[in-house]
Amino acid sequence: MRHLASPDVGLFDDLSREVAFACDSGGTLTWVDARAHALLSATPGQTLRSLAAKGAEEKVDKLLVQARDERVEGWELILCRDNSPTTFAFRARPHEGGVLMVGSLVPEDYGNALNQVSASLSEVSTLHRETERQQRELKRRAEELTRLNRELEESNRGVRVLHTALDEKAESLQLASEIKSRVVANVSHEFRTPLHSILGLSKVLLNPINGTLSGEQEKQVQFIRNSAEALFELVNDLLDLSKMEAGKTTLRHSRFVVRDVLSALRGMMKPLLPPDSPVELRLVEPEEALELETDESRLSQILRNLVSNAVKFTESGHVTVAVTPGPRDTVIFTVQDTGIGIAPENHERIFEEFSQVDSPLQRKVKGTGLGLPLARKLTELLGGTLTVQSSLGHGATFTVTLPRVHTEVAEMTGLTTRSQQLDPTRAPVLVLEDDRQTLFLYEKYLARSGFQVLPVRSTEEARRVLERVRPAAMVLDVMLEGETSWNFLADMKNGESTRDIPVLVVTVTDREQKARALGADEFWLKPVDEVRLQKKLQAMARSGPVERLLLIDDDDVHRYLLKQLLKDLPYVLLEASGGKQGVQIAREQAPHLIFLDFVLPDITAFDVLDELKADPRTREIPVILHTSHELKEDERTRLARETAAILAKHTLSREVAITRIRDALAKAGLGSHSLLEGSRRG
Missing domain, CATH: 3.30.565.10 (Histidine kinase-like ATPase, C-terminal domain)
Structure with missing residues (x-):
């Protein structure tokens, strides 16, 4: 058998489609193989960005950022090969603070691709010309609309003059109606007292026990009594009508x-x-x-x-x-x-x-x-x-x-039902008010400003709600049907767990001095203005307790990055560089939520979780695990059971952090009003 001569190794290099680099953390090349030098003219000292095709530089930076922390597979980059864009599929991994990279040339028909790009650009150019034509037409129409608007404005001036006259007439009629209602109500009340006397005295006169009347006298007294009863009926009807016209009629459902x-x-x-x-x-x-x-x-x-x-x-x-x-x-x-x-x-x-x-x-x-x-x-x-x-x-x-069921009762039932399910996107406000219509107004007013009304009509109901929810603020009417809420207010402001909940007292009697003495943060007389109520509750809710977050991570850089993500949010941020220190701070400071790194220098994340769960002071604190470590299946399963969320460090953003924090606090039944206000500002 004839043996073939071994081919030259250089021929294989010529057929190879792979290139290899090594670069530091800043992206500067520290080593290139021969194929990289031959295909891309790459030399040590160059930056990887300089090899990228125009527009691909940002993707190069992202690859370097991720590869510094973990292995990367199948990352496509477009590099310049003989001044032509060429696609490579890269694999990379961290190495001694830098990155090792191996790229494989991806065969593509770039000529066809460029032709398609050229055709697309041609279409874009055509569309651009059409857009300019349409813009000219729109400008012409806008000028026409401007002219029409000027004409309408002149017409509107005349209409506004008429409206002003009508408003003045309406105010005059409203004033007359109010005066009539007041006069009728006052006169009706004044009539009742003498009528009661007439009816009572006539009844006494007609009673034989008090003396016998002649037939004619009895007939006359009976006429007086009948006339008084007719007048009394008229007065009652007038009073009921005047109350309804003034909107002061109260309903008592049963x-x-x-x-x-x-x-x-x-x-x-x-x-x-x-x-x-x-x-x-x-x-x-x-x-x-x-x-x-x-x-x-x-x-x-x-x-x-x-x-x-x-x-x-x-x-x-x-x-x-x-x-x-x-x-x-x-x-x-x-x-x-x-x-x-x-x-x-x-x-x-x-x-x-x-x-x-x-x-x-x-x-x-x-x-x-x-x-x-x-x-x-x-x-x-x-x-x-x-x-x-x-x-x-x-x-x-x-x-x-x-x-069969009055609409107010049905609406009250719906309002109560809605309050049973807390909305994590809205801060809860406990409203103690016995008048259903006022409760509906509160819900309407506060829903527009990001609050959820928790309606109660007695102090007993209020205490039951406080057992399951900590509100961002309270609105109390001290004059309730069958009771007052003065003792409830005093209990709230003397209780260790409730004294820092802001309380706004809104009632019909001017008892501000007593309300302030018992600890009320604000006192108003009814009726309540919508905008004023919204602003006051927003200010009071912001002055409530601020959420405390504990960051347990041995990496100073990651702690700094997380603090930057949560910057401007109203949190007190506590830090621990190790697991044991973190558990100790959690016991002493009672944070509302913990960010826990998976890899710690002294004890494992599982040990931290076990110690937190074993202590009644920290058992209910929700934990968000954040890590760059690739978790095994059994580790992920256990952590999913014992934590509120699992986040990868390289994917963490401000929006993700806010969402996960809000969800974790909501699951734990904690108030999130400061989070809401902070996220709006952020």
Whole structure:
């Protein structure tokens, strides 16, 4: 067999596609192999950036940064080979403070690529010319719009003049309405006192125990009593209407069944229908036990007014009150009579205040003209509707449709439900307020400024909430239904764990001196301005306790980099260069969160975690592990169970740090209001 001669080793070098470099930490070449010198004209002393094609320098820097800390595989760089861009796939690793690199030439058809680039540039040029044309057209249209805007501005001046006049008229009407409401309310209250006296004295005179009256005297006193009762009814209706117009009507929601309402109505209406009356009152109860959650007294007042009105205008026959369940979780009450009826053209007129339909029977009964308007306003106050169906001579049917659960109750339930799940992106504010509408306003106001309202209507509820949440601030009304919150305020400011929570007292009584003495940070009288409330709570929340973060890492550079990422955020940053020192600081300073390096000089990260978990003082502190070490599968699994997050040092950014800190604090149930404010500023 003939043996072939061994080929020259240099021929293999000519066919090789690999190049090798060594460079220092700054990217300066300290050694190059022969192929690197031949292919790229690389020589020691050059920088790796100088070999890069234009535009690839930043990628070279990133490779050097990562390769100084860990192995890198498959990193593509475009270097200049005979002044032509050539793609190499590099592998690199750290070595004695510098980097060792081996690159393999990636064969590509750069001619085709350049042709494609050239074609793309041509298309871009065409698009650029089209864009310039469109910009000229847009400029022309903008000039046209400017001209039209000038014309509109002239028209707007005239409209603004008209609006000013209308505003002045509206203010005048509003003032007149307020004056009327105040006068009516004050006069109504003043009328009640003498009316009570007249009714009481007439009752005394009509009682035979106090002496016998002649038949004529008894008749006269009875006339006085009847007139006083009619006037008393008118005063009460006026007062209710004035309260509703002034928006001062309060609702007291409760759960009750319809059967109880009808039973009470029967007792109230009995005096209007004596046994010999030609009019019969019929009450038709629903087949099922209907439960409502609304204002029972207001509902009774509506039905009482409707039945009273029906009895007045029914000379004989019956007045029937029926209740049935309605669609979409509503309840329908109907009051039907066999009276004189109402002409269709008067159906809306009867709901106008002091308005009455002229008829012989109307002139006979002389109603106040307020019963039906009041009933409709009360129905609307309960979130329902009141309608009428009637014609002359065929009686009338009044229909009241109410939501089974009042909208305020439903909204309050939703507000309470939303507060059960804490939103880590919003700072919680405990609001102690017994008025539901005020609670809705607080939620509306504060949701716009990054707060989450935790609503409570009693001090007992407030204490239960504080067992699971530490709020960023509190808003207290000291005058609650059935209690005051003075003792609660004192307890909060005397408690070691709650004294630093800012408290804003908002109430209707001027007791600022007492509130300040008990420790309130601020005192306001109602009503509350939205912007003022937002600014005050933001300022108070920022003055609360600042989160403390502990950095356990033996690398001074990494600790410095982490501090730079968290710069300008409102944290107290504690540092430890070893695991044992870090555990000791955690026990003494009680940080809210710990950044722990995986590789430590004295004890392992697992030892640190074990010691933290073994001590009740540090057991609940969340830990974020940050490392440049490549974790094994079993290590990663265990750490995932025992830490809040695992972060690679080379990928850590400000945004990632803020997000992980916020998530960790939220999981631990700690307030994050300072984080929120800081992240906004950052």
